Amino acid sequence: MDHLPETPLFIEHQRSRMYAVWYEPAEAAAAPPERGVVFCAPFAEEAAISQRVCVDFARVLARRGWHVLRFDYRGCGESDGEFDSVTLDSHMCDARAALDWFRRNACPRVSLGGLRLGASLAALVAAGDDEIESLLLWEPVAKLADHFRNFLRMQVVADNMAAGRIIATRRELHGRLASAGTIDVLGYPFTARCLRSFEQTDFLKQVEGVRVPTLILAVGRQKRSRGDLEAVVDACRRDSGEVKFDYVEEQPFWIDPNDPWRELASWQGHDGLFRQSGDWLDRVAAGSSAATRP
Amino acid sequence: MAEIVRFPCGDLTVHGTLHLPGEQAARRRRLGVVFVASGVRSRRGPNRMYLRFARRLVEAGYPVLRYDPPGIGDSPGSLDTLLAYKKQFLDCKDSVIRAIDFFQETVGVERVALVGLCGGAYSALMASAAEPRAELLVLASLPIQDVGDLSQEAALDAAIESYFCKIFDWRAWWKFASGKSHYDWVFRAALRVLTGRYRCPERNPSLWEAFQRYIADGRKMLLAYGTEDPLYPPFAKHYRKQLEGLDGFHACCRVHVVEGATHTFNQIRWQEELIATSLAWLDGDPRRGGQERERAEARNASGSGPQGEVAVTPH
Numbered sequence: 289m290d291h292l293p294e295t296p297l298f299i300e301h302q303r304s305r306m307y308a309v310w311y312e313p314a315e316a317a318a319a320p321p322e323r324g325v326v327f328c329a330p331f332a333e334e335a336a337i338s339q340r341v342c343v344d345f346a347r348v349l350a351r352r353g354w355h356v357l358r359f360d361y362r363g364c365g366e367s368d369g370e371f372d373s374v375t376l377d378s379h380m381c382d383a384r385a386a387l388d389w390f391r392r393n394a395c396p397r398v399s400l401g402g403l404r405l406g407a408s409l410a411a412l413v414a415a416g417d418d419e420i421e422s423l424l425l426w427e428p429v430a431k432l433a434d435h436f437r438n439f440l441r442m443q444v445v446a447d448n449m450a451a452g453r454i455i456a457t458r459r460e461l462h463g464r465l466a467s468a469g470t471i472d473v474l475g476y477p478f479t480a481r482c483l484r485s486f487e488q489t490d491f492l493k494q495v496e497g498v499r500v501p502t503l504i505l506a507v508g509r510q511k512r513s514r515g516d517l518e519a520v521v522d523a524c525r526r527d528s529g530e531v532k533f534d535y536v537e538e539q540p541f542w543i544d545p546n547d548p549w550r551e552l553a554s555w556q557g558h559d560g561l562f563r564q565s566g567d568w569l570d571r572v573a574a575g576s577s578a579a580t581r582p
Numbered sequence: 583m584a585e586i587v588r589f590p591c592g593d594l595t596v597h598g599t600l601h602l603p604g605e606q607a608a609r610r611r612r613l614g615v616v617f618v619a620s621g622v623r624s625r626r627g628p629n630r631m632y633l634r635f636a637r638r639l640v641e642a643g644y645p646v647l648r649y650d651p652p653g654i655g656d657s658p659g660s661l662d663t664l665l666a667y668k669k670q671f672l673d674c675k676d677s678v679i680r681a682i683d684f685f686q687e688t689v690g691v692e693r694v695a696l697v698g699l700c701g702g703a704y705s706a707l708m709a710s711a712a713e714p715r716a717e718l719l720v721l722a723s724l725p726i727q728d729v730g731d732l733s734q735e736a737a738l739d740a741a742i743e744s745y746f747c748k749i750f751d752w753r754a755w756w757k758f759a760s761g762k763s764h765y766d767w768v769f770r771a772a773l774r775v776l777t778g779r780y781r782c783p784e785r786n787p788s789l790w791e792a793f794q795r796y797i798a799d800g801r802k803m804l805l806a807y808g809t810e811d812p813l814y815p816p817f818a819k820h821y822r823k824q825l826e827g828l829d830g831f832h833a834c835c836r837v838h839v840v841e842g843a844t845h846t847f848n849q850i851r852w853q854e855e856l857i858a859t860s861l862a863w864l865d866g867d868p869r870r871g872g873q874e875r876e877r878a879e880a881r882n883a884s885g886s887g888p889q890g891e892v893a894v895t896p897h
Contacts, residue, residue, distance in 0.1 A: 294656075294658070296586045296588070296597055296656060297586065298586065305584075307586070309597075309656055333628075333629060336623060336624065336626060336628070336629075336630070339624055339655060339656075340622070340624075340654070340655070343655075343656060364630075365626060365630075366584075366586075366599055366625075366626060366633070368584075371630070446844075446848065449764070450810045450842075450844045451753075451757075451810060451842070472849050472850045472851065474629060474848050474849075475628070475629025475630065475631065475846075475847075475848045475849060475850060475853065476629065476630070477850065548621040548622045548700075548701065551621075551622050552622050552661060555622075555661070
């Protein structure tokens, strides 16, 4: 396999450093005008579990002629800071900083992509930025506060599995979060401040401002009704957004299977997701190039 | 300060992070710490544990290197198949040795401690047997059973052994009765036993050989397990006694058991206990202590606590 240039780097941002990796296309593929994608990772441990698939996707896009930037939010991954300082606003601020850096240093024409909460953040950033070329959303999260609370549920399930008994119910975890301000959820210090930032964001209302071509992809072993994603589609369409929604019948790769073999298996078999995403990005980019050609 | 680094590993250039202590704190530069990636997780470790651990080590003055082996995390390479993963897992020592080479050339450390969890612990021990620069090991959730070809069957046999070890533990039965067990595994395990396909996993002969070679050199090791780790019951019931029968075990090895902790130490308090214990143990680097410390360690090791915990005496 060919090895394309990949540059790990730190982006200076608000007196901290955000870790990022810039994937560059092969010279032959990078015919002008240059195009780029900034890809936003999901929340907490989902980012670690899905990391390898996101790396593989970045490499696939680079082989297709795209510049790609993956980055870790502050307090996450390899970036500076601790998770207890994370809020939805800090994540959005970091996504904007990554986008700005990429526009300045790689290419001015940038699309945004993301997985799960990363997809939602990409949409929120795009709602306030008219220069985004397109939006690629893998399994965006429609109800942000529920997403946060689901991690508490995962902690309850993990306790049950490990100790065979309920150590704290979800309600008790909520109580502790409210009283102590911080609780340990699967090795991450989740804070009440972070929950408030999720609760205070009306995602579906805010993404009504998205006006760029958008592809929303549901990923699952079988097609099933996805009211949550249809709500996102409706919200994005409300302001004359050009939105496409599709299913990819593949294994989800952001859920911890508690088994390294299953986790390894979840990295494989995403050709459909990569191809569908890459084809769509190419099509949109070709369309916008034609439109801007004098 | 963390720096991004890349270094050659076979035909590839792998990604890593180098943590260097400030000048004031750099009193221990002769000893550096290398983290060996755990299973399929990147250099940040499960639940960002390696990063948390590394930051604490740097505060204590140790330079630290974390890296992604080929096909893992940000590094190039591909583990397209389970076979590729098995090959990397079983032939892991090359990447560990390349990491130590790079670390020595870049930072100038004279000696190295390797830290690993589960697969990382296995890789660290296997590499250290062939690599005398690795003088200290911190091995968490080390799988001692023979994982052989890393097949599902081998994993299932290991699970069955763990179930047998817990057969008189009421908590295990309560867990089963209250709907909280991994029933697909229990069912497959029962089927495997009933159809006579179950083979009690032996201890891993290569690992055992590495263990013996490491201890024979008088090098030191801290073994850590969580009580809720499925690997812990067979360790406590069989392997610990076998290990204690090895010449030099008490002088070279310490065992620390974290009450309630799971295989991946996925709560901060368990990680903190592991980190604090490891730091205290590394700070008392047994190579510098002479015979008195050796005797104290042997005393500690023989006077084990309720969970087999060994008191850690800061030096």
